[in-house]
Amino acid sequence: MKISIDTDASSLIIDGAAHDLHSREAFAVIADLWVKTGWVRKYSYGFSWLGRPIIQLPDDMLRIQEAIWQVQPDLIIETGIAHGGSLIFYASLMEMIGKGRVIGLDIDIRAHNRAAIEAHAMVKRITMIEGSSVAADVVAQVKALIRPGDVVMLILDSNHSRDHVAAELAAYADLVTPGSYILSQDGVMQMVAGSPRAPAEWADDNPITAVRAFLAARPDFELAKPPRPFDETLDTPDCSHHPVGWLRRKPA
Numbered sequence: 001m002k003i004s005i006d007t008d009a010s011s012l013i014i015d016g017a018a019h020d021l022h023s024r025e026a027f028a029v030i031a032d033l034w035v036k037t038g039w040v041r042k043y044s045y046g047f048s049w050l051g052r053p054i055i056q057l058p059d060d061m062l063r064i065q066e067a068i069w070q071v072q073p074d075l076i077i078e079t080g081i082a083h084g085g086s087l088i089f090y091a092s093l094m095e096m097i098g099k100g101r102v103i104g105l106d107i108d109i110r111a112h113n114r115a116a117i118e119a120h121a122m123v124k125r126i127t128m129i130e131g132s133s134v135a136a137d138v139v140a141q142v143k144a145l146i147r148p149g150d151v152v153m154l155i156l157d158s159n160h161s162r163d164h165v166a167a168e169l170a171a172y173a174d175l176v177t178p179g180s181y182i183l184s185q186d187g188v189m190q191m192v193a194g195s196p197r198a199p200a201e202w203a204d205d206n207p208i209t210a211v212r213a214f215l216a217a218r219p220d221f222e223l224a225k226p227p228r229p230f231d232e233t234l235d236t237p238d239c240s241h242h243p244v245g246w247l248r249r250k251p252a
C-alpha cells in the first residue's frame, strides 16, 4: 500500500485515492500504521504500573480496566507474568474495588521479578505459580484455588503461538463465568507478520487463528469487546495489540 500525507492540503492519499486527513478512514489507516510501527519500535515496552514494568499498550490497559470494573471478578487468571506489572495492575484495581484475587502463571518466574512482586503491597491479592500454563499439574493447582461462586476472568499473555493458545483455551475456558471474558492477547502478531521483530510464520501461527478455531467449536462463547462505558469519540477504532482478542462467555 502506498500512503502519502499532505498536511497543507489536509489529505491522506491511499493508492492514489485522496481522503480528508481528518476523516475516519484516514484515522483508521494512521492508527493501524501507528500500532504496526510501534510494535517494531517496542512502544509497549515503555510503561510501568505502581513500580513494575508492564508490557501493554496503555489503551489496552484502560480497556482491561473497563472490563474488570464491568465484571467485578472475584478471580483473574493470567498466563504470562514477566516483570509482574500486569499482575500488580489487576490486583490494584481489585484492591480499589474491594475484592478479588489474581493468579499469575509463568514458565519462568525470574528471581528478581518474584522478589519484587513479593515485596509489593499488592501481593496480598496475588498467587504465583511457576510452570507451563498448560501443564496438567499447573492447571490442577489453578482449579484448586477457585472458590465456589467465584466470578472468573481469564487473560492469556504467555506463549502466543497458535497451538499454545489453543491448549490454554482448552485448559481454562470452562473456568470462565458466563457473562465474563477471556482476553487472548497479542493478535497483533497477525497484523505485523513479516516485518522486523515478526517472523512471516506469524501470519498463521498467532492467537487469532487459535481463537477462531475455538469459537467454531464453542457456541457458548462469542467475540465481544466489553462495551465502552464512555464513548464520545467520532467513531474511532481501537489502537490495540489484541484484535480478535475479547471473548465473552454468553450469559447462561
Ligand SMILES: C[S@@+](CC[C@H](N)C(=O)[O-])C[C@H]1O[C@@H](n2cnc3c(N)ncnc32)[C@H](O)[C@@H]1O
Binding pocket: 053, 054, 055, 056, 079, 080, 081, 082, 083, 084, 085, 086, 105, 106, 107, 108, 131, 132, 133, 134, 157, 158, 159, 164
Ligand atoms: C509477554 S510476557 C508477559 C507480559 C505481562 N503479562 C505483562 O503484561 O507485563 C510473556 C511471559 O510468558 C511466559 N511464558 C512463555 N511460555 C509460557 C508457558 N508455556 N507457560 C507459562 N508462561 C509462559 C514468559 O516466561 C514471559 O514471562
